[in-house]
Amino acid sequence: MEKVVIDGSESEVVVGDAHSLQNKISAIRTSGSSKLQVIADFDGTLTKYWINGHRGQSSHSLLQQDDPEYNMKKQKLAEYYHPLEFNPAIPLDEKTKLMEEWWGKTHDLLIEGGLTYDAIRNSVANANIAFRDGVVEFFELLEERNVPVLIFSAGLADIIEEVLRQKLRRSFKNIRVVSNRMVFDENGHLLRFKGKTIHVLNKNEHALDMAEPLHEQFGEEDDKGIMINDEEESALKQRTNVLLLGDHTGDLRMSDGLNYETRISVGFINHNVEASLDGYKKAFDVLYLNDASMHGVVKLASHLCST
Template identity: 70%
Template sequence: MEGCDLSNVSVVDNALSLQNKIAAIRRAGPSKLQVIADFDGTLTKYMVNGRRGQSSHGLLRQENPEFDAKRKALYEYYHPLEFSPTIPIQEKTKLMEEWWGKTHNLLIEGGLTYDAIRESVANSAITFREGVVELFEFLEERDIPVLIFSAGLADIIEEVLRQKVHRSFRNVKIVSNRMIFDDDGRLISFKGKLIHSLNKNEHALDMAAPVHEHLGDVDGVIDDSASVKKRTNVLLLGDHLGDLGMSDGLDYETSISVGFLKIALDIY
């Protein structure tokens, strides 16, 4: 498939409907708009330099390689089940809860430290899609909130922003699995409800923390949770069918969903 590049190809089911939605969002203005985005494979690239990019879970390396191997074994067992077309959704949801729960326990048992997170991100093959930083800047200038909703790890997402972008955005909040560390920087537990790939929804908004608070910025937050819920026009970005549920609990007027196709091409 010489010269094949699908990075700029888009497929629209109903072009007229899309144009009508765009017009409605423009008429309502920035004060009614919010962006809800998945992180891994959506804001970040699926392919990096011709190879599969890493996720916020996948890039993590513990000081004890034994626990990396155990987490990899869980991935190899559960990942095919996640995309199985024959497993009912309720059963699949329980399997995802098992997978994430076991993985989090291994991180605690293996004595994960924040220093290991910093080093893992520094050595990772993870990068943002072209235009993501510019999009965040554009939205920040217009006081449009961005909710990053991820089944990954909030602390790693923040470290990726710190190391790859070198700044934070006062309009960005993260809803993800957040770690709790002791005074020595060692992981001891996780905060709040477990978020996996099939239970994303905006009922977990109370877990959101502004990125700037963790990266050391002192500016105020543009929106609190209540005002975000009043923004009834939504741009939803994801790469998994489960991401369609990220706006559940939000009484929106107009919603545009954008799906990013995950594909690896062999170039002959």
């Protein structure tokens, strides 16, 4: 096992099998960046776990409705279901049903409580949420190399996209959010949710959705706005190498269903490092400890995209 301190900081990187990692890096570099895609979890992966000594909010928890009664109801649901999510005594099939209940009830409350997009915008503006240092550089590098980034979350797509807009203050044409998406009326009031509910235990079931072409996000246009990239070249299914980022071992399943050739998995252990290290070390190719920055991942991605 390799364990070194990065840039003299408290953050550390752990590589369980350096030989295996080097082989994967070589394979991805040989294939070129045109064959690479990035799949990333959002909360606790792209975002910081700790902010000024306080636990950072998730994209779900930061949302505040205009009606305090519904905020209280959502909080009570979280207090009941959250411990069940991590209860090892509950069988997986039963736990999956419980998570479906939790997400369904929460979404119903958002509709019943009259959630508006203005409330989302205000919630994000007042939230204790921030991206890891280096995330902008990471996105800029991947956009420059035309590498698509799929942010895969059991949260709320509209909130994640608003966090990206407000906190990064710029947009990236190569980023797509795969998450629970809302439908609003012309006045900005929530009407319903689109598609199947994505929760913490079924994220992998939606991996095949990622294989759709993303011309509008990272294809090139002519002067009339017509895509000029060949469809097969710009389809994600042709990108057979994956750089996957997550903060739970379950995030590794985000690539289930993808017909990839080589995958490098990067894990973040944000707290309880000693208790989690052995299990995470076996699961991930590279680990960053103690709520580390994204700078090490930027260096890795730059190396993968170099020829």
